[in-house]
Amino acid sequence: MAEDxxxxxxxxxxxxxxxxxxxxxxxxxxxxxxxxxxxxIGRSPERLQRAVDVGAVDSVxxxxxxxxxxxxxxxxxxxxxxxxxIGPVLKRASRRATVTDVGSTKGAIxxxxxxxxxxxxGHPMAGSERAGVDSAVAGLYRGATWALTxxxxxxxxxxxxxxxVAEAAGATVLILEPDVHDAIVAITSxxxxxxxxxxxxxxxxVRGEHAEAGSMTAGSFADxxxxxxxPPEIWRDxxxxxxxxxxxxxxxVADRLRVLAEAVEAEDPAAVEAFFAAGRDAKADWPxx
Amino acid sequence: MAEDxxxxxxxxxxxxxxxxxxxxxxxxxxxxxxxxxxxxIGRSPERLQRAVDVGAVDSVxxxxxxxxxxxxxxxxxxxxxxxxxIGPVLKRASRRATVTDVGSTKGAIxxxxxxxxxxxxGHPMAGSERAGVDSAVAGLYRGATWALTxxxxxxxxxxxxxxxVAEAAGATVLILEPDVHDAIVAITSxxxxxxxxxxxxxxxxVRGEHAEAGSMTAGSFADxxxxxxxPPEIWRDxxxxxxxxxxxxxxxVADRLRVLAEAVEAEDPAAVEAFFAAGRDAKADWPxx
Numbered sequence: 001m002a003e004d005x006x007x008x009x010x011x012x013x014x015x016x017x018x019x020x021x022x023x024x025x026x027x028x029x030x031x032x033x034x035x036x037x038x039x040x041i042g043r044s045p046e047r048l049q050r051a052v053d054v055g056a057v058d059s060v061x062x063x064x065x066x067x068x069x070x071x072x073x074x075x076x077x078x079x080x081x082x083x084x085x086i087g088p089v090l091k092r093a094s095r096r097a098t099v100t101d102v103g104s105t106k107g108a109i110x111x112x113x114x115x116x117x118x119x120x121x122g123h124p125m126a127g128s129e130r131a132g133v134d135s136a137v138a139g140l141y142r143g144a145t146w147a148l149t150x151x152x153x154x155x156x157x158x159x160x161x162x163x164x165v166a167e168a169a170g171a172t173v174l175i176l177e178p179d180v181h182d183a184i185v186a187i188t189s190x191x192x193x194x195x196x197x198x199x200x201x202x203x204x205x206v207r208g209e210h211a212e213a214g215s216m217t218a219g220s221f222a223d224x225x226x227x228x229x230x231p232p233e234i235w236r237d238x239x240x241x242x243x244x245x246x247x248x249x250x251x252x253v254a255d256r257l258r259v260l261a262e263a264v265e266a267e268d269p270a271a272v273e274a275f276f277a278a279g280r281d282a283k284a285d286w287p288x289x
Numbered sequence: 290m291a292e293d294x295x296x297x298x299x300x301x302x303x304x305x306x307x308x309x310x311x312x313x314x315x316x317x318x319x320x321x322x323x324x325x326x327x328x329x330i331g332r333s334p335e336r337l338q339r340a341v342d343v344g345a346v347d348s349v350x351x352x353x354x355x356x357x358x359x360x361x362x363x364x365x366x367x368x369x370x371x372x373x374x375i376g377p378v379l380k381r382a383s384r385r386a387t388v389t390d391v392g393s394t395k396g397a398i399x400x401x402x403x404x405x406x407x408x409x410x411g412h413p414m415a416g417s418e419r420a421g422v423d424s425a426v427a428g429l430y431r432g433a434t435w436a437l438t439x440x441x442x443x444x445x446x447x448x449x450x451x452x453x454v455a456e457a458a459g460a461t462v463l464i465l466e467p468d469v470h471d472a473i474v475a476i477t478s479x480x481x482x483x484x485x486x487x488x489x490x491x492x493x494x495v496r497g498e499h500a501e502a503g504s505m506t507a508g509s510f511a512d513x514x515x516x517x518x519x520p521p522e523i524w525r526d527x528x529x530x531x532x533x534x535x536x537x538x539x540x541x542v543a544d545r546l547r548v549l550a551e552a553v554e555a556e557d558p559a560a561v562e563a564f565f566a567a568g569r570d571a572k573a574d575w576p577x578x
Contacts, residue, residue, distance in 0.1 A: 126507055
């Protein structure tokens with residue numbers, strides 16, 4: 001590393017996993033005047049070559065040892081892969097390198113980092129139901145919240161450096177405790193994905209009975225089920241690494257659905273209207289983005 | 290009425306209830322070269338004047354007797370209002386007038402029409418979480434499916450006339466039995482609205498605990514909860530007039546959520562992944578619109 005400045009953009013970054021998230025990070029940073037040198041690390045030479053072709057990285061490596069040469073390492077693979085590789089990466093990274101990630105759950109990942117002072121968990125609230133570097137866009141993180149989840153063990157200089165990169169990509173940083181992060185995203189992201197999948201499964205069953213159902217949709221169906229197209233293995237990992245918070249949020253949503261079902265069953269107009277009014281009020285009260 | 294042609298656009302139409310749906314119908318038809326004369330009927334002189342101002346109707350009336358002068362009557366109010374007024378409208382309408390509606394549920398409305406040969410139930414699959422004639426747009430029905438639900442009692446000439454109007458507004462007509470219609474929209478529209486409200490309620494509760502939740506959202510949350518902003522009284526009427534189908538669809542969705550919860554509880558990766566894969570497959574298999 002050339003210098004000791006942790007508050008500006010680092011001179012070099014390794015992106016482990018150059019898919020939608022990692023590729024978009026590379027594109028965002030390489031478009032800057034002070035762009036860091038970016039090495040993409042992955043297992044598939046073909047996919048790494050695509051990352052070069054779309055301009056997401058300067059160079060590539062299939063060897064995890066390549067993290068040893070950079071100022072900051074961004075783990076942008078699946079959650080399970082991050083959990084499995086966080087130890088090896090911290091071991092191979094330079095003594096002064098920041099190590100962070102973009103995984104959608106933080107408790108399991110942060111625990112696996114074992115209080116290493118160089119590690120700071122991260123989670124940009126951006127994404128898409130699509131996957132792969134060919135879906136990557138430079139503007140993915142623009143205007144998004146990028147959560148960072150340092151612990152009392154984390155060296156604040158590494159928080160500053162992770163923040164500098166997130167902000168350079170156009171995001172706004174929010175510092176959260178890992179468990180608070182996980183409780184929040186369980187309801188703002190994880191359970192919505194579960195619900196979209198359940199709606200889509202049931203709609204598919206009804207369409208098996210009545211083929212006309214395929215034409216009987218409007219914007220509400222398109223919007224509420226868009227994310228059902230997301231990669232199953234990603235949401236498997238999310239649910240399993242955020243088990244308790246997902247179960248709690250899902251149980252609470254199921255309880256609320258039962259309240260509506262009972263009101264409809266009882267043909268109670270005031271109770272049914274109150275249910276929808278409570279949803280509308282919560283929506284109206286939610287901060288505009 | 291000037292002539293006996295039921296297959297072309299009628300010469301005159303009454304729109305009862307000039308809000309988002311009725312106003313958009315008026316705008317769509319008045320933009321045509323062979324536009325029918327359109328009278329808007331409602332209770333509020335101020336709202337009727339807005340309908341004139343935005344160009345949705347030619348004339349207005351606060352008297353339901355005005356339906357007696359036209360070739361076709363479109364009931365575009367809330368479902369409960371349609372149910373309450375379908376008898377009086379059929380009594381006041383011309384002997385040769387088509388009477389139809391745009392309500393989101395069909396069984397209760399069609400039953401209330403009591404087998405009148407001039408009545409054909411209708412439901413354009415278009416809308417918005419907004420309400421009122423100021424949200425009306427001429428293109429609302431363009432490309433949408435417009436379900437018509439005639440029964441064996443319905444005079445086919447009135448189906449032809451309702452179809453002519455729907456197609457003139459840019460929609461594609463789909464003929465369905467009322468009960469099949471209701472079973473389909475329970476899952477493609479009604480339960481998604483229930484789920485959006487439940488998600489939003491629970492998100493609001495979590496935000497009360499952790500204010501940062503307000504910043505921790507991405508497109509998935511915005512999309513799955515957009516329709517939580519819809520008018521509660523509309524969705525109250527939908528649930529109460531489609532009670533059995535909504536309860537069945539909601540129960541089935543709840544069962545599916547329980548399947549996921551049990552798989553997460555058991556930390557069963559294959560079962561969790563299979564849940565999301567089933568949703569993704571149903572989505573991929575759904576006809577493009």
